Amino acid sequence: MGSPRAIIHVDMDAFYAAVEVLDHPQWRGLPLVVGELGPRSVVSTASYEARRYGVRSAMPTLTAQRLCPQALFVPVRMARYREVSAEVFAVFGEVTPEIEGLSLDEAFLDVSRSLRLFGGGIEAIGRRLKQEIVRRTGLNASVGMAHNKLLAKLASELSKPDGFLRIRPEQVHAVLDPLPVGRLWTVGKVAESNLHRLGIRTVGELRFAEPRRLQQACGNQAAHWQRLARGEDDRPVQPDAGEKSISAETTFVTDLTTLDQALSWLARLAERVGERVRAQQLKGRTITLKVRKPPFETHTRQLSLGEPTDATRELLDAGRTLLQRWWAAEKDPRLRLLGIGISQFAAEAQSGLFAPSPGQDRLADRINQRFGQGSLVRGVVLKSRRGGSENS
Template sequence: MQQAPRAIIHVDMDAFYASVEELDDPSLVGKPVIVAGLGRRGVVSTCNYVARTYGVRSAMPTSEARRRCPDGVYIFPRHARYAEISEIVFSVFGEVTPMIEGLSLDEAFLDVTASLRLFASIEAIGRRVKESIRERTGLNASVGMAHNKLLAKLASELSKPDGFLHIHPGEVQGYLDPLPIGRMWTVGKVAEESLHKVGIRTIGDLIRADAWRLNKAVGERHAAQLRQLCLGEDRRAVVTDAPEVSIGSEWTFDIDVDELPIAEAWLLRQCERVGARARSRGVDARTVSVKLREPPFVTHSRQAQLPVPGNATPDIYAVARRLLQVWWNQHPRPRLRLLGVTLSGFDARHSDEQQDMFAAPVSEKRSDGVQDRINERFGAGALVRAGVLKTRGSE
């Protein structure tokens, strides 16, 4: 007995960060809005569609964006505000299905197969999601619908901005064949160049290509997978409650840091950020990693285990600081362009679990809870440890 096709929806908010800024300040509507790091080495997080007409795009250095769009409105990201809107968006998802795979604050897959009886059709569900987001946030979402994740995401991308598109099984090749091969999932720059060399420039070209040419370009294993994808076949399931692999925070300095106390202050700041995020998610980390980048682009990574899995900022900082100091002392003239901290190896915390007798008493960690509550109420950075104050004024 053949299994009924799945009903998958991909939702992607349009220019999310920039749209939130326009929502909070309507005077920005119609102007090129660029949300980015504003320092000398800042990078664009996102921009609205007006800014994109100037050639500005995500991940572009802010300095390049300013050259292309000197009259743009440049805004430093407000992550707490974006997370607030994101919670509203995801609450809409939860009203139509529990099968939600969040990809970021503004993007998710929904498996609504089991919801079809209640809502009649995938289009009805998609329309409800789109309209509810608009009513509750004032923002536009692009909604793509199909029988698998690959095609649902393609549908939202092709219909942006403010999109709404359902790719039916009989329409797959009509949408796929004309697209550049670089648009296909798993095809990066290197693979794209290799395929171009053997005359494969579109998805349709790949489907019609003989096995020898395709194997020569990308290898036999990747070729078989790629041919399936180009035929619109994708068996990936929507994965709910996917465990977080890592929590990281990093900072690129406008001026290279060559003093250890200043580096330690920035390190503490990143430890506060990742610790707060781990506590908000109720997870304990086993591993602390420190990322160190020397100018211009020489990157080092060091990691060590916490004595006991946890998320307290002092414990994270103690391990991270030791890693930084060891690296610093190994270099005759240490200088840092970038410094970051990442937590990984998570254990979910449960209230009925037996507590480790060697873990720090709750009273010793209470300051983290106070700091988290104050920052949640008044904004990130409202309360910081004294050691972080050396970083103020240099953002």
């Protein structure tokens, strides 16, 4: 049997409401409901201040108004939420390509193959996710960590808001046993009532229940529920293959105004992406350049390679071509953000006679893993350490 998986569940705290407060700071601390008042309208999200009055998602807004008359009701701005969600998922893509998005504000990440790359284990990656999300978006995320999806999601739920919790294998029963049985995945209200009639109110009581009696009362689901009660869950993280990518990007405090500066930063980002691709044992065919010029005008450019690659040199060469083309086409080129990514991953192909050797890249990876990121870099990268400020 292989090593336990390393699964992270990230759930943004009161996401829609938090975005509204971010854009309207004067609303901070108020009971805020995202959803317009009307006979057919429902609550999309409520701030934690509104939740204290019993306001919940999917509740009719008129009911929410009765519970909290002083609440501020604001319309849903889905385009804005998608924009912020894209920033959050970009952070996910920088630690692993194994991302299963559940909604705009929630995802599972399998970071099993990223542990050595980032060092410090699953908690180091979880901490990085929280820090990067708040740095780039100003929003808090709750992060749950465990060896399977069931426990990772439970960890984020138990630690909300602004949560950070890991459930280790030896802690499973201590955490699960006291919980109400309804907290288990797939145990809905009807199932919970059936279990209550059997005298089973906690997860621990479900775990120790006599299997035959449980099956007679609850049918085929009984064995499944008892596996969950033991903390067992073998569901894999299922990424959308069409969206799988590895990328890195940087937002600058001071806009870049020269191509030389931009190329230097591009080399730094390409090294970071190349190292992650090799750590995941992947090879990609499509290179994407992302640029943003002030104030918030974002462009992407793509280039497809003849063969999949994990070589930093090929990644950087393609990125340079795209950046130079964009720069030459602009009347007044200035960069607020620069990013590069690789996607369209394929099975590892046999190297051609003139394909770049991965030996130097892998040696650099080992040196940087041992002595810290940036210990060994390309000469052009050194220019990015002068006069530039990195936000991400």
